[in-house]
Amino acid sequence: MKNVTQIINQAEASCRANGTKLTEKRKQILTGLLTSEKARSAYELIDYMHKEFDQSLPPTTVYRILDFLAEENLVHKLHLANKYVACSHIRCNHAHEVPQFLICEECSNVKEIGIKRSLVNTLKRNVEEAGYFLTNPQLELHCICQDCADEAA
Secondary structure: OOOHHHHHHHHHHHHHHOOOOOOHHHHHHHHHHHOOOEOEOHHHHHHHHHHHHOOOOOHHHHHHHHHHHHHOOOEEEEOOOOEEEEOOOOOOOOOOOEEEEEEEOOOOEEEEEEEOHHHHHHHHHHHHHOOOOOOOOOEEEEEOOHHHHHHHO
16 A cells, blocks of 8 residues: 555545545545554554554544444454454445455464455355354455575575
């Protein structure tokens, strides 16, 4: 995510189109996620806000901001790690596939890729055949990134 300013501008436009507002604190939290290659927890974002902007935010405020950003499809919550990442498709204006997150077990870098809707539909059918209902199609796969694999070799 090379140009954070352009991404923030696109995020602001998206919020305006949805009738919401990307406040300064929301921009700062989103920037903290955009500038990190790793997922960040709410508490890591609290530290970031203190270091970068000399602001002390309570956890409830940060969680509310993260909930807002997630509702606006600007960030994704990684449920297994209880951390957040910026959506890699903020600047796009087209429909996307279901997000899948590749999480490196060594360095914690996260990459967002899409899953074809047909695969999600197959998974959903399998879940329903087992007597369950799919509530969230997001997948989080624990992997080893190429850099860490190269280091281990």
